[in-house]
Every structure is written in structure tokens, then in C-alpha cells.
Amino acid sequence: MNPLFYRFVNRPRGRRVHLPVLAILLLSTIVLAGCDLDAWREEYRGEDLIADRGFSAASFTGSYIAGATPLFNYVNYVEIADSAVYGDTTGLPTTPGSIYRLELVNLLPNGDFEGTAAAATPAGWTLDAVTFQGDETPGDAITGMSAYFDVTGTAAAYFDLRAGLLDLLVYPGTYHLNLRLRRATDVIRVNFDYGSLSASVLALNGINWQSDAVDASRPVEEFPNDTNIDVINIFPIEDDTEHYLYIGAPNDAAGVFGQQGHIDDVRIGRYDILPHVALSLGAAVSDGSLDILPGAYRFSVYVKSEIDSQVTPDTGNAFRPGQITLGINDSWDTTTMDDAAWSSSEWVQVSCEALLRSDDLAETDAVTLRLTVSSNENPMVGRILIAAPIFELVVQ
Secondary structure, X not given: OOOEEEEEEOOOOOOOOOOOHHHHHHHHHHHOOOOOHHHHHXXXXXXXXXXXXXXXXXXXXXXXXOOOOOOOOOEEEEEXXXXXXXXXXXXXXXXXXXXXXXXXXXXXXXXXXXXXXXXXXXXXXXXXXXXXXXXXXXXXXXXXXXXXXXXXXXXEEEEEHHHHOOOOOOOOEEEEEEEEEEEOOOOEEEEEOOOOOOOOEEEEOOOOOHHHHOOOOOOOOOOOOOOOEEEEEEEEEOOOOOOEEEEEOOOOHHHHXXXXXXXXXXXXXXXXXXXXXXXXXXXXXXXXXOOOOOEEEEEEEEEEOOOHHHOOOOOOOOOOOOEEEEEEOOEEEEEEHHXXXXXXXXXXXXXXXXXXXXXXXXXXXXXXXXXXXXXXXXXXXXXXXXXEEEEEEOOO
16 A cells, blocks of 8 residues: 655645647747748657757766755766666667666665664764664564654654754755654654754654644644555755754653654755756757757656665665656656556656747757656656767657
């Protein structure tokens, strides 16, 4: 059974604007009215404008939205030449070129707890009168090794984000937290900023205790009962004070509830800069290749999930994101594994489309193609395999 999915956003984000494909095609036809359309169609039909310019999957490089490249490298993009690592080629074109791994880094070391021994305290976590330890008991643990917690009263287990995250918690900045939870009791709290009333709070419970048991100054959300829940929370870091991820409720009346359960696959990434890889193109060329004209364009890649040996629990702190986001300039489209039915054994082509106008093409970098495993709507870290990118004019 698929786990329930919840999302809470502390800050609003802009929405994507999509033009219907039919409207895009109509506009591109109008732009090119007066030309010899039949000759134009045949010249561009099936032409990969990236290949024409000598670009390939290797040409994509790390990039970020909203500002200069940060000091920490949030995105990894490397060629995978060993079939024992990338697995099957079913579904790929006959000559796909090189295969690459696109990964957005989990900033929380040992977020899958696979580096923790059974009954041992996970590295980086501090315990305050609480049980918080590795557990791989079948039927209890979530994936491989999980972290079991048992807290009562004001007890808590907490992780110092300022000292422990790989990027040392940049400010000002906005981050996302993803985790999986299996609870044994009705109440579990996941809080940020240990000891601060401005904390972002997620409360998962099966009874309505908010009105008489929770400090009204804290933002709280209620969840229905379930045994396996995926959680996403987006949180801002606005200063250089101490910030903690903690399990428990040490500073309000909710701490009177006993809380037991497991957490696993705890992932933290940057939300505000959307790490991705990108390739920029000019509109005109001088080597005989086809220019980029005003019209509707399609950007496609083949994607496949990592094989089991390359992700948790076999490879520590490596995750399948289950989605891919493609972008042409400011137009983005996210495709999930369920949408496109790709797997760890079969490649599937996914794509996005966008209209490029004359004003767009007047810029030096007229077109920027982007790839990431995250999105504004569903922020994520993890790794996915990429092959055979294509950029083409949509010709009917």
C-alpha cells in the first residue's frame, strides 16, 4: 500500500504557467506564416538541435535558481560507464550515447540510518532522557535500519543542523525536510528550532488534542491514523542562531503523551535555489546547423531508476526520488515514476514543451534546458539515471 503523503509550506511559491500544446502549435504556425511551411517542416522534422550543435548529456552542468552558485555543491552529475552500476538498457535508443547519474545531495549524513548499529545511537543525534536507537527488526523497521524512538514527558532526541548538515545550514535560505515515519502510538511531533516558539511543527496523531493540549502559539497540523506516513516540511533559516531537528515535544504540554515509533530516510535539501543541471544555447549558429526559430519546442530525455545495489539500504544515504523535472527557460514540468511507468529495469522517455518567442531568442543564451529531481510542488533529493537528451522543434 502506498504511504499517505502530506505537504506543508511555510512560504508561498510562484506557480508554473503552462500553455496548451494546441495553442503553442497555433502560435508557432502564425509566426512562421508566409514561409514555405512544407520545406520548413521537412528541414526541422526529427532534428535534434542539441546534437546539431555538438552538445550531449555531458554538456549539462550544475546550476541553481536565485543567485550565484553556492559554496557547497548541492548537485552531482557524473557519467556511469559500468553496466553493473546502471543496469538494463531496455527502452533506450540503439545508440543512446553516455549514461549519466543526476543526484541532488541529501544534506543530512546517515539520513537512512544504515550507518547505525542495532541498539546504537545514530551519529550526530543527542539524547535527552529518551530512547533513540538503530533497529532493523522485520515488520517494525521501515527500510533496512531505521531509528526507533520512545519518548515521554519532556524527553527528546535532537540533531544540531548548524553543526551537522553538509552545508552547515546557510542563511538566509529555505530548506525542505522529507522523512518516513511508522508510529506505534497516536502522537508524534517533528519540530525545528529546538526551544523556539517560532518553530515549524508537524504533529501526527489519531485524536483531536490540539485545542486543549498544544500551545496555541505554535502552528500545528492534524493527521489521521496510518501506520506508514511520508512527510515533507519546508522551513526558512533567517539567522545564524542554533537550529535543531528533534523528535519529541520538550517545550509544551503535548509532551505528556508517550510517543513510540520509527523514522527513516530523513532527507534535507535546499528549496530556494532548486539545484539542477543546465545547458544554455544561443539562437543562431554559424556552422551550418539549424537556428532556433520562434515556435514550440520539446525537450526530452530517457530516465531510469537506480538498481537496488545503488540505493538505500545497499548504498548508504542514496534515494530514488521517484520523479524528474525538465525545464525550458522558465517553463517546468515534473513527471513522476507512476505517470510514466519507468522502473529500475526499463528506460522511459519523458519530455516538456514550451513556446519560444522572438524576444526570448534575442538573448545571448536564448534557451536554457534544465534537469532536476526536485520541484516547487514536491521538493526532493535523490538520484536518477539520464540518457539521450533531445531538443527539437514541434512539427506537425
